[in-house]
Amino acid sequence: MSSVPFIPDSAPFNPAQRAWLNGFLAGLYSSAPQSAVFEPRNVAVLYASQSGTGERLAKKVAKELKAKGHTAKLSSLDVYPVHELAVEECAVIVASTYGEGDPPDGVKGFFDSLCAEGAPRLERLEYSVLALGDSHYEHFCKFGVDLDERLQDLGAKRSIPIVTADVDVDEPFERWKAALLASLDTAAAATPPQALAAAAPVAPASLYRRENPFQAALIEKRVLTADVSSKSTLHLSFSLAGSELTYEAGDALAVIPANDPALVADVLSATGLNGEELVEVPKLGTRSLCDALTHVLQITKLSRKLIDAYAKAGNIALLIDLLLPEQQTHLDTYLYDRGVIDLLAEHPGAIASAQQLADLLPKLAPRLYSISSSPKAHAGEVHATVAVVRYRAHNRERGGVCSTLFADRTDLNGTLPVYIQHNKKFRLPMDPDAPIIMIGPGTGIAPFRGFLHERLAMGATGRNWLFFGDRSAATDFLYREELEQMLGTGHLSRLDTAFSRDQAHKIYVQDRMLEHGAEFFAWLQQGATIYVCGDASRMAKDVDAALHQLIAQHGNTDAEAYVQDLHDSKRYHRDVY
Structure with a gap:
């Protein structure tokens, strides 16, 4: 059997270029026997994505499935009917968890239907889930885990076990994808000629990605x-x-x-290491410990996983006790505003080598x-x-x-x-005449400054209403001159501000929404799209509650159903964090 040449890691190419060239060589030199049995599968590639990562990974999976000769149908769960799962034979799902363990915006309706008493049985479905999340949050990957369990409850069968991925998604994604493709490869052999044609390399639109910024x-x-x-x-x-x-x-x-070089120096001092020690970093090779701590590893935050590994390394009873289920509140308090330097200073002696420290720390996201x-x-x-x-x-x-x-x-x-x-779920309406309502306190104003300039540059005639809030008008009115100029010309139809500390009682953007609830609802009735950007833990929830309240008050209708219809018709978008 002839071997397939490949581009080594030492070659003068960046990772994206090297991956593209290796794909080209694999297709060019493939010598798989044409007599082997190949059974193509029809695969539904589904994703629930908040910021675009889930969608990006799902597209990668769909592309590789097609390259291997399978039929891949790509869809977001926010537009995918639950009843279609009952007729699918194979599905792969990339599911992001958002907020406090919730599904991404727009996917709640799908999941509610899946969890409803009358949900269809899924005995013929074979599936796999990649769950995306952030381990700094309490409910890590909760939506993906809940989705996996509900599919099994409805009779579906896992083709491979669920894989959970933290913010550094690359390694778990590759592991999950490899297991998935192997499970679909019924002959464990050749790819048919038509798939080789499909595998012809296509140069990416841009080589600048996370791996090659x-x-x-x-x-x-x-x-x-x-x-x-x-x-x-x-x-x-x-x-x-x-x-x-x-x-x-x-x-x-x-x-x-x-990371801040001064903080890196403090971490090195606390461990007794000098930073010149060489460490091996997965996928990045060998580098000095100082370089790894500066450019690769997360040192400003702690997580349960990190505390657990450190406690075991040093056999630290106090930390081991802190990890007990009944100590969750105390653990959350401990994790809240501490970093690696605090762990090293408060519990010294657990780190024996530079490599041990490097292995302990997660990647810098x-x-x-x-x-x-x-x-x-x-x-x-x-x-x-x-x-x-x-x-x-x-x-x-x-x-x-x-x-x-x-x-x-x-x-x-x-x-x-x-x-x-890219964030395809946070886009201006296709119709330039459609009205929009933007709610963005603090730095949440960022995308709306972009929206306003975009609509001005394209000559859009749709009305624009902005709710902006911060601490004080005198000190924190971001982009004040630009906004007031747009208001003066009429490009910004309405500007309602809420400066929380400019009066005895605090006022927030949700309060302004309720004050102008009748007009807000009138804009909705006229086809306005709502956009919210900013803090997910409090602001976004308060804004959503105010939205429900004003709809119930001024619309004399079922607010829950009305808001769900806004989601379904792509007229309620949130970019929250």
């Missing part, structure tokens, strides 16, 4: 808040010149951060920022609106990994590694 130059950095404000919010502009990166209003800018520019109005640039996170806890000054990188460690014309995270 673009080094974008920072061309503008200005503070949007007043000097006397209790916080600092930055407007950042990056040049995309030479990248061929494209985005749409509503997408996110992903930034690969780096990209930071996503809602893009606050329009590609039509700001050609060749991408903008972000970032609140700089600084606080003091346990006798240490602390800060957000990426926001302090912007504020303190990146000068104009300095470069940072970035890529675009």
Whole structure:
């Protein structure tokens, strides 16, 4: 049997280029025997995605299934009827968990139907679930796990066990995909000739992704808040010149951060290591411990998984007790504002080597920022609106990994590694005449600045209503001049603000919604689309409750059904975090 050549890791190519070339060589040199039995499958590739990661991974799976000769039907669960599962023979599902263990926006209706008493039996269905989540949240991958269990309850059979993936999705995704493809390969042999044709390589639209980000130059950095404000919010502009990166209003800018060198030095000091030790990092090879702690590993947050591994490594009874189920409240308090440096300082002696420390820590995840520019109005640039996170806890000054990188460690014309995270679920209406209502307190205003500039650049005539809130009008009115100018010209039809500290009792955007509930409902009746951006834990829930309240009050209708219809008709979108 002839071997298939491949591009080694040491070759002068980035990961995306190397993967593309290896795919090309595999197709070119494949010598699978044509007599082997091959049974193509009809596979429903389904996804529940909030920010676009689930959709991206589902598309990858669908592409590989087609390349192997299977028929893959791709669909989002927010438009997929539950009854269709009853006639499917094979389904693979990529399911993201959002908020407090919930399904992504728009998927709640599907899951409610699946969990209803009259849901169809699924005895003929064979399925597999990849559950996406963030282990820093209490209900890690809960929706994916619940979905997997409900499918089994309805008689469906797992083709492979569920796989859960943290924010660093690459390794678990590849593991899940490999097991999935192997389970579908009934002959464990050749791919038919027609599949080889399907496997012909297609160059990606852009090589700049998470694995190979673009080094974008920072061309503008200005503070949007007043000097006397209790916080600092930055407007950042990056040049995309030479990248061929494209985005749409509503997408996110992903930034690969780096940890503060001073914090890295403190971590090294606490372990007694000098940072020059070489460590092996999965998929990235050998590098110095200092480099790994700066550019690869997460050191500012703790998780249950990390505490568990550290407690076992040092046989630390206090931490072991903290992990008991009845201590969950105390564990949450401990995890809230501590980092790796606190663990090392409070419980020294558990780390015996540089490799042990590197193996203990999770990967440093990209930071996503809602893009606050329009590609039509700001050609060749991408903008972000970032609140700089600084606080003091346990006798240490602390800060957000990426926001302090912007504020303190990146000068104009300095470069940072970035890529675009597309968000197809947060788009302007196709009809430029359709009205929109935007609700974005604080940095939640970011995508709506992009929306307003986009609609202005394209000559859209639809009415635009913005609800914006922050602490004080005098110090925290982000993009005030731009918004007031748009209001003066009529491009911004309405601007309602809620500055919580400018009066004796606090006022928030949801309060303004209720104050103008009659007109808000009238806009809905006239076809307005609602957009919400900002904090998921409180603001988004309060806004949703206010929406239900004003619909019930001014619409004299079933608010729950009305809001569900808004979701189903793609007129209620949320970009919350």
